Amino acid sequence: MAHERIVRIHSISKKLLVGLFASFLVVFLFFHMSANLLILLHDDGAAYTAFCHFMGTNPLVKVAEVALFGSFFIHIVLASYLWLCNRRKRPVGYHKRSRTRTAAASKLAMITGSLLLICLVFHFYDFYLVKMNVVEGLYMVKLEELNNSDINEDAIWTADEEGEYKEFTETGLRWFEITSKTNSDVWLNNLTKEDTEILQQVYRNINTEPDFYHMAHEKFTKWHIVLCYLLFFALVGIHIRHGFESLFQTFGLNNRRYAPVIKWCGIIYTWIICLGFSTVTLGVFFGL
Amino acid sequence: MNFTLHIWRQKNAAAKGKFETYKVHDISPDCSFLEMLDILNEQLIHDKIAHPVCFDNDCREGICGMCGLYINGRPHGNDDGVTTCQLHMRKFRDGDEIWIEPWRAKAFPVICDLVVDRSAFDKIIQAGGYISVTTGGVPDANCIPIPKDVADRAMDAAECIGCGACVAACKNASAMLFVGAKVAHLSLLPQGQPEARQRVKKMVMKMDELGFGSCTNILACEAECPKQIKRQNIARLNRQFIASLFDGNRRDDD
DSSP states (O other), X not given: OHHHHHHOOOHHHHHHHHHHHHHHHHHHHHHHHHHHGGGGSTTTTHHHHHHHHHHHHOHHHHHHHHXXXXXXXXXXXXXXXXXXXXXXXXXXXXXXXXOOOOOHHHHTHHHHHHHHHHHHHHHIIIIIHHHTTSSOOOEEEEHHHHHTSOBOHHHHEEEOTTSOEEEEOXXXXXXXXXXXXXXXXXXXXXXXXXXXXXXXXXXSSOOOEEOHHHHHHHHTTSHHHHHHHHHHHHHHHHHHHHHHHHHHHHTTOOOTTTHHHHHHHHHHHHHHHHHHHHHHHHHHHTTO | OOEEEEEEEOSSSSSOOEXXXXXXXXXXXXXXXXXXXXXXXHHHXXXXXXXXXXXXXXXXXXXXXXXXXXXXXXXXXSSTTOOGGGOBGGGSOTTOEEEEEOOOBTTBOEEETTEEOOHHHHHHHHHHOSOOSOOOSOXXXXXXXXXXXXXXXXXHHHTOOOOOHHHHHSTTOBOHHHHHHHHHHHHSSGGGGGGHHHHHXXXXXXXXXXXXXXXXXXXXXXXXXXXXXXXXXXXXXXXXXXXXXXXXXXXXXX
């Protein structure tokens, strides 16, 4: 049957697809970690904020974002499907638990992967869902945008009986408080949801963006969140320790000559990712 | 040495099996594992306790691949690089409890007690693990130059005896190490190269069809292979499989 020929995928092809989408995620992690290191620059978040603005507004990044989420989705769905299929290949299990010496990272890949998925949900709740306007966080707005925007004077001043504006309303006072607190000449940042609502009452058509720099500082000053994130990075490390070498093996790039090089590259890459992410988290916690 | 044996007993493929416990006494440390089972069987026959335990064996020299038992959580037991027949009782401690199970895999159904049907491996070989070119008469020894390194790698892969320990050890019951070794020893040498791409596809398709799992690179197969076949053979299999997907010269392979 023609449709059976199309739907039937060889076991190796399934694994190749899992690996292909994982390779995109492995590269993305390095990119994410490098960007996070900008938080540690002593510039009050100028570089990191500029980077976040670029990432939030560039159309090509939007395309890459779709590709990234697609990769996550396909990697998770295919890996779970493979796991389910493989479970059926041994209907009766062994009585004695396996005592074969294998790398724990590989044996536990499904467990670390599942735990990572749970961690990712929390990570998204902390940061990404703010961008999607699902969860409240901290926001920022470009000062240039405020300067070029018309002020809704009704929202600031109270008009007297003759129609002349005389004094600030409560909104106006809050607005004054908000606009005077900025210490950046580019961004008005560290704004709460309420702040942005007041600004939007005063200025027409302004775009607010998530302030990931201050959100990171808000989160990573709490020890229990830092601890959770360090465990998250450890899980990422264990998963990549399996994934990195596995990629080369699946794509057939492993041979006797390359094997030790691939192994050491995997170990070094894992440590770079883990230490990079942890440095940012601990750096913010200790105020470095 | 004395041992307590917990052995999987199953009358036939359709019957429900269970573990039975037997005790063996005065076993020599130099006794092989299969000899120890022979002693148990003699005891069972003599004492009329039960039917003798069925287990596969043939050469008892570690080269035929017939024997294969899952002993205390490891295929071929607690020694590295040996088959069950080459495992000696000195590797155990006096008074040990030993759990003996058959290979467990959908593709290796249990026939009786510890004997499993491994004809799935034969079917994979029948699907493509051969060279069908007409070779003619015996050529002169040096008329096809093969680098020593290549010949060594082909020979290393050809060491695979098809015992099925790779499938038994793998969490997914995957036969990738077996297929990788067979594909490698044929495709590394000039005689096997013309059919390399069709071969790999046919063997992988047959492997999937017979109910083996897919490889998730845990590499328990490599750890338990009595012939120490290396993971690079699986990488070569993957490489050749990818190449076969882009092979424009398709013949009877799909």
